[in-house]
Amino acid sequence: MTAHIVCVDDEQAVLDQLSAQLTRRFGATHRVECAESAEEALALIDEIFAGGDEVELVICDQVMPKMKGDRFLERVHVTRPRVMKILLTGQAGLDSAIYAINNAGLHCYIEKPWEVEDLNLAIENLLTQHRLRRELEQHHARLERRSRELHGLHDVGRALGSVLEPERILGLVAEAAGSLAGEPCAVVLQSGSRPVLWHGAAGLSESSRGDIETALVRCRAEGRSGSPPGVAPARMIALEHGRRLFGWLLLLEGAEPPLDTREFLAILAGQAAAALHHVELLEEQLRGERLSTIGRMIATIVHDFRNPMTAIKGYGSLLEEDLTAERRRQYARLIVEETDRMGGMIEEILEFTRGERAILRPRAVTVGALADAVERVVAPELKPRGVSFRRELAYEGELILDVDRLTRALLNFTTNALDAMPSGGVLTFTSRRADERVELALSDTGVGIPEELQPRLFEPFFTHGKPRGLGLGMSIARKI
Structure with missing residues (x-):
């Protein structure tokens, strides 16, 4: 992006003098443009911004045909309030300068004829102010973005704390990582004895995915950390809790992330690993509780069977009476439904004890x-x-x-x-x-x-x- 200084005066000689002076002093960092009227200058400024460049400073004369300098600067201020402004005038009155200060955000007022060094110093100060203000805004924007990311990490951490399915953990981590890194991220993980899970692996070949899966399973079996083959260390973050490896977060595109982004991604990876560790502990606890409660479940199952068994007995007794064919079919259908319900209850209990879906x-x-x-x-x-x-x-x-x-x-x-x-x-x-x-x-x-x-x-x-x-x-x- 090129930075511009726009000079506006209805006298060509003044424009030539300004252009030569400013190009000599600021030409290395700024491009100097000239316009002979306020109307021409407004169109020029719009054209510069439309082309993706920026006007940092406007210098204009007060006395010009049609639109005066103070009114011109007011128009610029309405549409481009960040532009720095200098008003030149050969008149002794301060009314125009005061109007421009109050209505156009005028930064500097210089009388004609000007001293070269005075004008150069004023321009240098204003360009420095513009640069510092832009850097401050960029820094503030970075702080706001980091604040949002920290709040996002907090929200993701809370969400992970209530998730018990590795598939949902995988989706939450991949989405949050992509938001932090500003690019799609791949996540590979394994929990318990489940198959290896992937998210966002479209950028990897089938053989690369196979090599990474093999390395992950081997590292977990050997109880050690490790790196995915074919991925630079700066582009991967391990999902680890203590000395327990659960997977890797992979950055497959773009430049290497800055340090603060890697730190946030490492926090996210730690949250994900803690959530997966919690899932494994809970599953181990549930397996133990399933085995220890089978005896107690028998009494509960018998109690839960009482209603359908009572219904079956009642409908069966009614079948012995003198009933119409339609009524017999109705009772027979109800007996089948209650029998199916008992079978379904048994199936659910067995699914629960085996941990099946x-x-x-x-x-x-x-x-x-x-x-x-x-x-x-x-x-x-x-x-x-x-x-x-x-x-x-x-x-x-x-x-x-x-x-x-x-x-x-x-x-x-x-x-x-x-x-x-x-x-x-x-x-x-x-x-x-x-x-x-x-x-x-x-x-x-x-x-x-x-x-x-x-x-x-x-x-x-x-x-x-x-x-x-x-x-x-x-x-x-x-x-x-």
Whole structure:
């Protein structure tokens, strides 16, 4: 970008003198331009800025045809307030200078004829002010950017603290790293015995990715740190917690990042490694708890089977009566549904104990049918508890989802809701459309959950104020 000084005077001799004087003194750093009228100067200034250059200083005469110097500087100040301004005049009056100071941000007023060194000194001071102001603004912008980045790191750290899936950790880290570095970043990591995960590896060949994965697995198996092959040390940051390596953050494009950027990326890498370490510790804890609670789970499973078994027994007894063919088909269908529900409950418990992900089988169902399924299952417990079931369906259309699993998830919520209303109350099933989503909700008029315990609702084995249960229902529902 070229810096310009624009001189404006209606006398060519004055312009020639200014151009020669300023080129001799400032030509090494600035280009001197001349205009014979205010109108010509305004067009010239716009052209310079449009071309990507900058006008740092304008020097103009006061007495010119059409637009006077003070009014011209006022126009410049409105559109280009950063431009430094000097007013030259041969008149003794100060009115024009005072007007320009008050309305045009005039920086200097010099009478004609001027002393060469006086004008040069004034210009040098103003150009220095302009440079210092620009550097200060740039420094302030850097500080603001770093402040935003620090706040961003804080937010990412908080988000990572609540994430339990390595895939989500990978996405958060890659996004934050790209924002800090100002370029796309690749992240490779491994947690536990899972396969190696990548994000943003499009810039790497398949063989390079394979070599890096092999090196990561080997370093983790040997319990040591290391570097990804084929990547310069200045372009990689290890995701380490203590002496435990989880992966690398790779900068694949552009120049090497400055020191402060690398420091921020190192903080981010440390946050990610700590989050992955937390995930591994939690998974180890859960594996131990799964093994130690299998015996206790049997009693809970038997209790949870009571409702569907009671329903099956009741419908089976009714089949012995003299019924119409349609009624027999209805009871037979209900027996099959309750049997499937028991099978689904067993499948969920086994998935949880093995740490497997649920396999969803989506199909179409209306919101009303979902509400029917929930009410039918909980109906035997409503009257003895003094609880009524209410529907508030603002949306009653079709949904595509795994009906069996979602129904079981909703039943886990209803069980908790019924336990929260020992003296009776109202259980409400609601639905509403929210943009492209449909929200389903179950609410009750029970005692509620203390605010300090709400963050732990979905933790496995966490219970509060319940006479029975292992605290797995909400955890299983969250997975669904």
